[in-house]
Amino acid sequence: MTISEASKKYNLTQDTLRYYERIGAIPPVHRTKSGLRDYTQEDCSWIELVKCMRSAGLPVEAIIEYVKLAREGDQTIPQRKLLLTTQRKQLQKQMETIQMAITRLDYKISRYEEAMVTGVLTWD
């Protein structure tokens, strides 16, 4: 799969795909004899992983570290597990933070709804 195909498939720009590879957020991608990127199924699953994690807000740094460990082989499994559980905890915390904000927004929105009906805006 060419970079333009991969770009369309994952809705990431070609620049972003090259960037992820350059910084090590995905392992080096397979190339054709003439040096063009030729994404394999495995390359694609790395892209999908980084896309999933980035969109959730994981720092690129953490992803780079994970890829580095994964490329070092099975002896890094405990470190990888630790890394993932640490990031999982962060995401859980972030969900709670967002939930609190949503609750607060809902309260404000309901008061605005009230105000739009009654013409009275109760305490802000």
Add this chain to the structure above:
Amino acid sequence: MTISEASKKYNLTQDTLRYYERIGAIPPVHRTKSGLRDYTQEDCSWIELVKCMRSAGLPVEAIIEYVKLAREGDQTIPQRKLLLTTQRKQLQKQMETIQMAITRLDYKISRYEEAMVTGVLTWD
């Protein structure tokens, strides 16, 4: 309340508090005769709001717009409500994105746990 007190209370640096005021993410703060910031209860509740929204990931831009509308008076209530519901939708979407990442992390973590017991790492 001085800026250093407010800074401690909300665990935001003085620089950040001044920055939020400068860009309009909170309305102008009350001052002493000599020009020092003297945060009132209302100033504080604005800080709390911006902190809550920022930590959930709302763009500063949206907060600035909200503050601007709030300062324009009651006739902006419909716009404010729209702004908040729009942002609420974004947060909801972000929660779902994070939930997907967590589910994926859980799957990977469980496979690492397995591997650490059995010594076999099933497909990555």
Add this chain to the structure above:
DNA sequence: TATTGACCTGGAGTAAGCTCTAAGTGTTAT
């Protein structure tokens, strides 16, 4: 064979959101 078009690299540029610095002012303690 000349040109088009997709790709390549290295490096510079950008946007968001702070964070830091310099130079100055006002109040308080010695």
Add this chain to the structure above:
DNA sequence: ATAACACTTAGAGCTTACTCCAGGTCAATA
């Protein structure tokens, strides 16, 4: 009164994560 200290502003600098650009290569088509 002089030093120390907390505050002020304007503006520069930093970090993260891309995003863009210039100059070059390669394969295919007119």
